[in-house]
Amino acid sequence: MTLQLGLSRNTITKYIDFFKRYQLTSYEVSAMTLEELNRLFKTDQKGKSQQLLTLEKYFPYFDKELRKTGVTKELLWQEYLTKHPDGYRLSQFRYWYREWVKEVSPVMHFTHKAGDKLFIDFTGKKLSIVDRYTGEIQDLEVFVCVLGSSQYTYVEACESQKKEDFIACIENALWFYGGVPQALVPDNLRAAVTKSSRYEPKVNETFVDFAEHYETAVLPTRAYRLRDKAIVENAVRIIYTRVFAPLRNQTFHTRSELNKAILELLPSHNSMSFRGREYSRYSLFEEIEKHQLKPLPAKRYEIKxxxxxxxxxxxxxxxxxxxxxxxxxxxxxxxxxxxxxxxxxxxxxxxxxxxxxxxxxxxxxxxxxxxxxxxxxxRFISEWSSEKFIAWAAQIGDHCKALIINILEKKQHPEQSYKSCLGILHFTKKVGNTRLDNACKRALDYGAQTTILLSVSLKTAGTL
Known part of the structure; x- marks a missing residue:
């Protein structure tokens, strides 16, 4: 039996004696939940000493302080020992704190520093909207992210897990929090990572550009390492209860309607106290994490x-x-x-x-x-314009100006007439302003509108 159970003979004997003492049958034991079994074993334990009860009163305070930058268990133990010189030594202090953490939050094994990481994931299950006119049901992805230290949670329904929707959801989350963490920790989904690797995953080019815009880093979780994202996986399970379940009997026709309903449920979730603690995600966020986030940029990101x-x-x-x-x-x-x-x-x-x-x-x-x-x-050609040629002609004379305007108005496109205007105006270098203006008057009388006809007009007038 010891080989089958992977337990020592003494441990098995201890369990058998325990159940005999309480006169429990195998059927009764198998019907009990894990919580009931845990509660039953605790009743058999000796009562806690006054020294331990005194230490445990500090644990919620220690839990919050450890989230602050630079705070360690050893530092907190020194503070505790200053108040209680006869208290536990460091090794016992660490042991009892670990036991308390396991009891109040069995999945929380990491203490994340305030403002350090934002953990990102999508739920496995989906929410849906119904077309108001056709009745067609459209399934929507549900984006979830949590700040590592406070576990302050943001949830949003989106069209897909594609790059554009993924980045838009993260950006909405950052503006929801009012700041930017030191790093974004996504799963190895395609919108974030183009090539997964245990050591150096290749991050999507657009996602890198997004992170640079917000001056943060991207740290994808390791493939097949669930512990790397345990905090957001736990958040997803809670969201099923606190968001999915309350919305299950409601019908939404647009994504904006659904997201509005989700946002109305989030304050209740974030304000609910942690198990075994007197503080919530929201209070932790306001107290220790909000001011540790970096400021948002002046403008939102635009996908390139x-x-x-x-x-x-x-x-x-x-x-x-x-x-x-x-x-x-x-x-x-x-x-x-x-x-x-x-x-x-x-x-x-x-x-x-x-x-x-x-x-x-x-x-x-x-x-x-x-x-x-x-x-x-x-550059000279690019600066051509009708106004420029008209102003130039006006310096020569009224007749020259009238001829240039006439030419500009009769061409289908102004640029078609620019070379003709330039050819006429250049005659002033040879004949002067007065002679050119007179020639323009003669050309207007004949209906001449080209440099060739104007040249003939100047020759017949004896000006060339």
């Missing part, structure tokens, strides 16, 4: 996407997503570049070097141009 492009001879790339052109320094003409874009900005890289950043513009076939990006002769 990627594309490739070639720099055209006009120092622009064509961004096919929006059918828009963006400039970059002209000495990169002909090179293949990487485009990183979000909802508000377009970044252009070459071999990991950031070349330029443009505000994202969705004007089809429009140009976003920075003058310094273009060669000197291209």
């Amino acid at each position: 996407r990627y594309a490739n492009a070639t720099v055209h001879k006009n120092s622009h790339i064509y961004f096919s997503k929006d059918k828009h052109y963006y400039s970059l320094p002209y000495h990169h003409i002909g090179k293949r570049v990487k485009v990183v874009y979000s909802d508000s900005a377009v970044e252009i890289y070459h071999q990991q070097e950031l070349l330029t950043v443009h505000p994202r513009t969705k004007q089809k076939y429009g140009y976003s141009t920075i003058k310094e990006h273009m060669p000197s002769h291209h």
Whole structure:
């Protein structure tokens, strides 16, 4: 029997004597729950000494203090010994504290420092919404995260476990907490880890960018190491009781309705005292963890996407997503570049070097141009405009101005007329303003609107 049970002969004899003393049958023992058995064994134990009872009064206080940075069991023992010089030595102190932790919270074996880690997971079970018009049922994933020290919990229903939804849920959680922990601890799901490893898992590129935006680190749990995420696994089990169960008989038609109901249940869960303690997740968060979180950035994160492009001879790339052109320094003409874009900005890289950043513009076939990006002769061309040519002509004379306006108005597109205007205005270098203005008057009378006809007009007037 000792081999089958993995227990010593003396231990087995002790258990048999115990049940005989209470006159329990094997049927009665097998019908008892673990809690009932535990309670029964405790009644057989000797009463606790006054010294132990005194020490146990400090344990809830020690439990909170150990979550603070720099606080150790040895430090707390020294404080205890100062008040009780005849108290337990350090080894006994540690032993009785471990026993108390096992009793009040059997799954909590780690004491996490305040503001250190946020543990992240999805529940195995799902919540659902019903289409108001078709009656179609849509299952939703349920995101759960807890701060390691206070176990302050955030829950949200989302469309999927894909990268966009996963990051959006974490971001909502950070703004719910009002701060950022030192590290994010996700499971090895695809949205977080592209290649799992016991030592150096490869984190999703977008998730890394998100973490950099919030100035935090990503520490994925080790594959098949449940102890690494025991705290959030325990939170999931509790959420089934305190969120899933209360919502089971309610019908929701939209995700926002469901999440509103979840948020209404969270204060009750977070304010409920821990077993064997006089404080709750919320009180721990407010007291020791909230002020240890790093401040949130000024702006929320925008998910970035990627594309490739070639720099055209006009120092622009064509961004096919929006059918828009963006400039970059002209000495990169002909090179293949990487485009990183979000909802508000377009970044252009070459071999990991950031070349330029443009505000994202969705004007089809429009140009976003920075003058310094273009060669000197291209800059001059890019500065052409109808207003510039009209102002130039007005300096020459009223007839010249009228001719330029006439040319600009009759072309289908202003840029089609710019070269014609430039050709006319350049005549002032040869003949001067007065002669050119007179020639423009003669050209207007004849209906001449090209440099060729204007040149003929100047010749017949004897000005060339």
